[in-house]
Amino acid sequence: MLQMARGGSTAEIDPLEGPMFLKYRPDGSLVEVLDVKQLMDPFAACLSGRFHAGEEMQEPQSFTKTDLVFPSDEAMPRCWLDPAYHQG
8 A cells, every 4th residue: 555645634545456457469459457466476377357449348358477568568577477486
C-alpha cells in the first residue's frame, strides 16, 4: 500500500488496483492481465488475460509469460519467471 496526500489528508492506494497491461510479443497487441498474482508467481508459467482490442471486451484466455513484455518492450523481472532466480 502507498500513501498519497490529497487535499490535506492521506489516502492509501493499492498499486495492484486497476488494470495492468502487457504487450504480446508475437504481434504487439496489448493484453490486460486478469490475475496479477499469477504474473508475479515464478512457479506459474501462464497467466489469465485478454486482448485489449476493438470495442467489445474479449474473452479471457491463457498466455505464456515468456510471450509477454512490458509495453515499453522491457522484459519482465526474472523473479516473476524463474523459481530459482535467487540462486544465480
